[in-house]
Amino acid sequence: MKYLRTSLILIVTLLAGCAGKPEPGLYEEIGGSETLSKVFGLSINRIYNDPVLGPHFEGVPKSHLRKMLTEQTCALIGGPCEYTGKGMRESHQERNVTEAEFYRLVEHVQQAMRLIGLSFEQENRILAALAPLKEDIIYQAR
Structure with a gap:
C-alpha cells in the first residue's frame, strides 16, 4: 500500500510538472526572429528583382522592409516582438497593389520559407497569420 501511494504521488507530481510547460508556439517552433529575418531577407531580394513587384518598393530600403x-x-505568430511600423493601409495607399501582385509577393515568401526548410504546415500557419493584412494592402478605390 505504501508503494502504491508513493507511486501515485510521483505520477501526479510528474503530470503536474508536464502540464505547467506550454507547448512551444509557432514563433519558437520555427526558430524565432532569426528564421523570420532569413525568410524575409531571401524573399525581399527576389521581390526587388521582380520586374512586376520591384517598382512598388522604389524608395524603400531593403533593410527597413x-x-x-x-x-x-x-508579433502575429506569438513572438515577443512589437510591430513599430505603419499600418498596412497607410503604408500601401499610394502603391496601388493589385490582387495578382499581392499573390505574386506571397509566392516569393513561400519559396523563401521552403528554401530555409520550414515545413508546409509551418508555412501555412505563418501565411494564415498574415492573410488578414491582404484587405489593407490591395488597392481598392477608397
Missing part, C-alpha cells in the same frame, strides 16, 4: 516584416510577423 526586412525589419518591419520580421517584426510584424513575429
Whole structure:
C-alpha cells in the first residue's frame, strides 16, 4: 500500500510538472526572429528583382522592409516582438497593389520559407497569420 501511494504521488507530481510547460508556439517552433529575418531577407531580394513587384518598393530600403516584416510577423505568430511600423493601409495607399501582385509577393515568401526548410504546415500557419493584412494592402478605390 505504501508503494502504491508513493507511486501515485510521483505520477501526479510528474503530470503536474508536464502540464505547467506550454507547448512551444509557432514563433519558437520555427526558430524565432532569426528564421523570420532569413525568410524575409531571401524573399525581399527576389521581390526587388521582380520586374512586376520591384517598382512598388522604389524608395524603400531593403533593410527597413526586412525589419518591419520580421517584426510584424513575429508579433502575429506569438513572438515577443512589437510591430513599430505603419499600418498596412497607410503604408500601401499610394502603391496601388493589385490582387495578382499581392499573390505574386506571397509566392516569393513561400519559396523563401521552403528554401530555409520550414515545413508546409509551418508555412501555412505563418501565411494564415498574415492573410488578414491582404484587405489593407490591395488597392481598392477608397
